[in-house]
Amino acid sequence: MRWGMVIDTARCVGCHACTIACKAENESPADAFYAPVVEYEVGTYPEAHTEYLPSLCNHCEDAPCITACPSGALKRRDDGIVLADEDVCIGSRACMNACPYGAIHLFTGAEGEMLADGTRTLPTVQDRVARERHQVGTVSKCTYCAHRIDFGLENGLTPGIDPLATPACVVTCPAECRIFGDLEDDTSPISLYLERRGPSEVLRPDAETGAHTSYVG
Amino acid sequence: MSADTVIRTPEAYAPEARARHNGHRPENVFMDRWRLEPKTQRVWGVSHAIWFTLMGVGGGLFILARALDLSSRLGHWFGIPLVDWVSFVAISVGGLILIGDLGRPLRAWRAFVNIRTSAISWGAWADLVFLTLGGLLVLPALRLGSSQPFESLPWEAEATSGLGQTIEIVAMAAAVVVMVYAGGVLARPRAIPYWHSVNVPLQFLFSSAAISMALVLTMAAANDVPIESGDLWILIGFLAVLLVTIVAHLLTRTEAPGKRESLDRLLRGRYRGAFVGGVIVLGTIIPLVLAVVALAVDGTRDALAIVMLVLLVVAGFGLRLLTLRVGIFPPVKEVPGLFKP
Numbered sequence: 001m002r003w004g005m006v007i008d009t010a011r012c013v014g015c016h017a018c019t020i021a022c023k024a025e026n027e028s029p030a031d032a033f034y035a036p037v038v039e040y041e042v043g044t045y046p047e048a049h050t051e052y053l054p055s056l057c058n059h060c061e062d063a064p065c066i067t068a069c070p071s072g073a074l075k076r077r078d079d080g081i082v083l084a085d086e087d088v089c090i091g092s093r094a095c096m097n098a099c100p101y102g103a104i105h106l107f108t109g110a111e112g113e114m115l116a117d118g119t120r121t122l123p124t125v126q127d128r129v130a131r132e133r134h135q136v137g138t139v140s141k142c143t144y145c146a147h148r149i150d151f152g153l154e155n156g157l158t159p160g161i162d163p164l165a166t167p168a169c170v171v172t173c174p175a176e177c178r179i180f181g182d183l184e185d186d187t188s189p190i191s192l193y194l195e196r197r198g199p200s201e202v203l204r205p206d207a208e209t210g211a212h213t214s215y216v217g
Numbered sequence: 218m219s220a221d222t223v224i225r226t227p228e229a230y231a232p233e234a235r236a237r238h239n240g241h242r243p244e245n246v247f248m249d250r251w252r253l254e255p256k257t258q259r260v261w262g263v264s265h266a267i268w269f270t271l272m273g274v275g276g277g278l279f280i281l282a283r284a285l286d287l288s289s290r291l292g293h294w295f296g297i298p299l300v301d302w303v304s305f306v307a308i309s310v311g312g313l314i315l316i317g318d319l320g321r322p323l324r325a326w327r328a329f330v331n332i333r334t335s336a337i338s339w340g341a342w343a344d345l346v347f348l349t350l351g352g353l354l355v356l357p358a359l360r361l362g363s364s365q366p367f368e369s370l371p372w373e374a375e376a377t378s379g380l381g382q383t384i385e386i387v388a389m390a391a392a393v394v395v396m397v398y399a400g401g402v403l404a405r406p407r408a409i410p411y412w413h414s415v416n417v418p419l420q421f422l423f424s425s426a427a428i429s430m431a432l433v434l435t436m437a438a439a440n441d442v443p444i445e446s447g448d449l450w451i452l453i454g455f456l457a458v459l460l461v462t463i464v465a466h467l468l469t470r471t472e473a474p475g476k477r478e479s480l481d482r483l484l485r486g487r488y489r490g491a492f493v494g495g496v497i498v499l500g501t502i503i504p505l506v507l508a509v510v511a512l513a514v515d516g517t518r519d520a521l522a523i524v525m526l527v528l529l530v531v532a533g534f535g536l537r538l539l540t541l542r543v544g545i546f547p548p549v550k551e552v553p554g555l556f557k558p
Binding site for chain 2: 033036037038039040042053055064066067068069070071072073088089090091092093094096097098099100101102106135136137138139203204206207208
């Protein structure tokens with residue numbers, strides 16, 4: 001079993017629903033967004049338009065974050081999911097500088113919304129939730145919603161098909177641009193999609209990470 | 218709803234909201250942060266530059282003073298060579314700075330866990346081995362008042378016996394790792410192209426060696442030990458190789474995404490004065506010239522050693538800090554025509 005995700009950027013409408021669904025599902029700290037949608041403009045006026053690049057942890061086969069972490073807090077499960085163990089993390093941030101995708105986030109304990117001038121607003125309810133869920137001074141990241149996958153498998157559901165067993169960002173996407181499933185199963189949604197759409201590309205191929213998140217479109 | 222309940226209109230909330238936001242709009246992460254563009258790393262900074270510098274100098278000092286057989290001639294404190302004290306203190310302080318900078322300092326022992334792949338773990342073990350063996354090596358020389366409580370240990374601080382030499386060699390090997398691993402921490406991952414080069418650990422190594430040599434020369438001057446021409450040649454060699462590695466790093470893979478932006482900041486942007494004027498000219502070329510002058514004019518050596526030390530320490534710290542400051546992640550996706558600096 002090797003979980004992976006393919007993102008069809010041609011389908012993305014830039015609604016950021018995945019970002020918000022992820023934040024709600026994982027109760028991530030205020031400044032940490034595990035699934036941001038990156039924007040960029042292409043072309044020149046009047047032919048200019050915005051393109052969207054939904055992003056998240058790439059759950060790399062040769063994950064540089066795991067290599068760099070001195071404490072062994074970052075580990076890859078047998079199914080390919082890379083997890084950060086906040087109970088083990090020492091907060092060296094080596095993983096953050098080793099990850100080419102900017103997918104790892106340090107919980108500094110800062111509360112409130114960051115303002116444009118660098119100051120912050122008052123704490124919010126979400127800050128309190130994040131403090132209960134996460135440890136200050138440690139890193140956290142996208143887990144491919146491993147808790148949902150595990151729950152689904154325990155209850156006979158199929159990740160990538162059954163919503164309760166599928167990452168929140170995938171389930172929420174109104175344009176169905178995220179396709180999730182088992183890369184080693186030829187009948188999984190991701191394998192069938194890749195067979196139909198042709199080969200996918202990974203981000204930062206120069207980093208040679210063996211990313212399990214790839215892109216078409 | 219009680220009679221006392223006051224229903225406030227949106228207008229009534231406005232001043233309060235403005236006060237909360239301190240007159241500024243909240244950062245809009247959608248618009249302000251998530252753009253496909255080069256991103257500068259912001260998690261490592263001044264404390265890491267100090268850590269890198271102290272580790273390099275501590276390791277270099279121990280190796281050079283012993284390799285040149287100078288440690289016993291550069292002063293003593295409690296019977297132990299002063300140069301060894303400086304080395305141990307530099308590495309200990311560097312280690313403490315690193316621990317203090319961790320998000321969870323009380324778990325610092327876990328830095329030893331991932332020795333299989335993590336350069337930080339290699340460094341943690343090297344620090345431990347160096348401080349343990351280096352400390353044990355000099356212990357027989359420890360003098361408390363008129364007594365030497367560890368004199369009976371089966372080796373001697375000068376490492377003249379087989380056991381002493383073995384301890385010294387292992388300690389020196391650990392000191393080499395201590396000097397190099399900080400550069401390795403930066404150079405191993407491919408995420409930041411400016412860092413991903415063998416030239417980064419080499420720069421750190423030769424910068425540390427040059428600072429250590431200048432410190433040895435300064436301590437020699439302070440102890441009325443004549444500065445030999447051979448010592449100055451060694452310093453000249455370190456500085457020459459340092460200059461070559463800096464230039465080589467600036468001239469290779471100049472158009473690689475990410476490195477292009479780093480070079481732009483160093484050579485044309487906000488760090489130009491500090492890097493070109495400070496690190497390269499004042500911190501490398503001028504000390505190189507001064508070392509040649511000291512070589513030619515015997516009477517200037519003591520004074521020039523101090524000047525070179527000051528220049529090299531400032532430039533060595535600057536080299537490391539600027540290397541960190543220009544650590545730039547290229548955009549995760551290459552889009553032709555965008556992001557030219």
